[in-house]
Amino acid sequence: MSREPVSIIVPTYKEALNIPILTRRLFDALGRAGIPGEMIFVDDNSQDGSEKIVAELAAEFPVRIIVRTNERGLSSAVVRGFREAKHDILLCMDADLSHPPESVPDVIAPIAENRADFCVGSRYVAGGRTKDDWGFLRWLNSMVATLLARPLTPVRDPMAGFFCLRRATLQVAEASGLSPIGYKIALEVMIKSRCRRVEEIPIEFSDRLHGKSKLTFRQQVEYLQHLGRLYRFRYPALAPLLIAAFLGAMAAAVWWMFRGSADLATPAGP
Numbered sequence: 001m002s003r004e005p006v007s008i009i010v011p012t013y014k015e016a017l018n019i020p021i022l023t024r025r026l027f028d029a030l031g032r033a034g035i036p037g038e039m040i041f042v043d044d045n046s047q048d049g050s051e052k053i054v055a056e057l058a059a060e061f062p063v064r065i066i067v068r069t070n071e072r073g074l075s076s077a078v079v080r081g082f083r084e085a086k087h088d089i090l091l092c093m094d095a096d097l098s099h100p101p102e103s104v105p106d107v108i109a110p111i112a113e114n115r116a117d118f119c120v121g122s123r124y125v126a127g128g129r130t131k132d133d134w135g136f137l138r139w140l141n142s143m144v145a146t147l148l149a150r151p152l153t154p155v156r157d158p159m160a161g162f163f164c165l166r167r168a169t170l171q172v173a174e175a176s177g178l179s180p181i182g183y184k185i186a187l188e189v190m191i192k193s194r195c196r197r198v199e200e201i202p203i204e205f206s207d208r209l210h211g212k213s214k215l216t217f218r219q220q221v222e223y224l225q226h227l228g229r230l231y232r233f234r235y236p237a238l239a240p241l242l243i244a245a246f247l248g249a250m251a252a253a254v255w256w257m258f259r260g261s262a263d264l265a266t267p268a269g270p
Contacts, residue, residue, distance in 0.1 A: 004112050006030075006037040006089040006164075008104070009081030011074050015095040016048040020057060025101040027061050033105035038086055041065040041095070042077040074161075075185035079178060082170055091164040092186070093121075099162040103203045111164045116199035118169060118190055120155060121162030127202030128157070148227055149187060152234055155198055158187045162203065169193045176233070184223055191230050 008026065012019070023039065030037055043050050043065055054065040066084060068077065082090050089111055093099040103121055110116035122128045124146070149158045163186045173193040190198065 003034055003036065004089055005087045006035060006091055006108055006112075007082075007085030007087040008037060008039045008091045008093065009078055009085065010039065010041050010093060010095045011077035011081070012041050012043045012046065012050060012095045014046045014048050016046065016050045016053055018095050018097055019050060019053050022095055022097060022101060023057050023061055023063055025097075026104060029102045029104050035105055035108065037062070039063045040081045040084060042081040042084075043067045044072050044077060045069050075188070078185045082167075085167075088167050089164065090167060090170065093162045098206050100203055100206065103162075103201065106201045107162065107164050107203075110199040110201070111166060116197045117165065117193070118195040118198045119164045120157055120160045120186065120198065120200045121203040122155075122157035122160060122200035123203065123205045124156040125200045125202050128200075128204070129202075130205045145223060148224075152187070152191055152227075152230055153198075155190065156200055158190070159184055160186055163189075165189065165193075165195075169195065179229060184226060188226065188230060191234055 010022070019041065026039065039062065041050065041054055041063070045067055051065055051067060054063055057063050066080065068080065071077075071080075078092050081092075089108060091104065091108060093101075093104070099121060107119050107121045110119040123130050145159055146157070152158070161184075170189060170193070173189045176192040178188060178192065189195075
């Protein structure tokens with residue numbers, strides 16, 4: 001395992017109860033793997049005590065928090081964190097403990113060892129799984145979203161929010177014009193950086209520990225809009241035909257996603 005340092009970006013909104021648990025588990029995992037690094041929380045002005053909690057943790061761990069008051073959204077929060085990061089290797093994960101901190105060294109390894117340009121902590125490769133208590137509609141929601149992205153990438157779990165890359169890969173994507181919308185920044189970076197070497201590491205995706213899901217129907221519609229942009233970028237010559245086909249798929253997918261969202265807690269977002 002490489003000992004190259006890593007910057008870990010965690011977008012947050014109303015995650016105060018999860019932050020201390022995630023921080024301690026993460027740095028325990030990094031310590032056992034001998035990987036140095038920093039952790040940056042990018043918070044959308046939660047006003048739930050997250051700032052104070054991170055300040056207290058900073059006495060023991062290399063953590064800091066950026067509080068955004070004039071911007072909202074998971075994807076743009078991740079990009080902001082990447083731009084503030086000190087190290088060349090960048091990793092993104094959720095704050096809610098759905099992504100196991102103990103798997104972070106495994107997700108870093110393909111990047112640190114230069115085996116891949118992009119690595120995903122994946123639910124849908126051999127050895128990966130979700131918790132058994134996922135409802136059918138929630139599972140269907142995830143499958144429909146994944147299938148809609150399949151023409152863009154062969155990656156089995158392109159919806160993942162648990163991923164790792166080098167700064168140079170991000171810069172290629174930025175040069176192509178990142179336009180983050182919704183919450184699937186990993187898919188956009190993969191497509192716009194034209195990654196060929198993508199590795200998926202199996203993880204067990206858990207239900208969030210504390211708090212409620214931030215996934216809303218609006219975010220699901222934004223995901224479909226995001227896909228439309230990526231199809232135009234990936235297949236510009238076929239854009240009119242693809243967009244026509246996409247609109248039909250979009251209408252069906254919106255219906256399925258709306259059904260699926262009923263199986264999730266959906267409070268108003270930031």
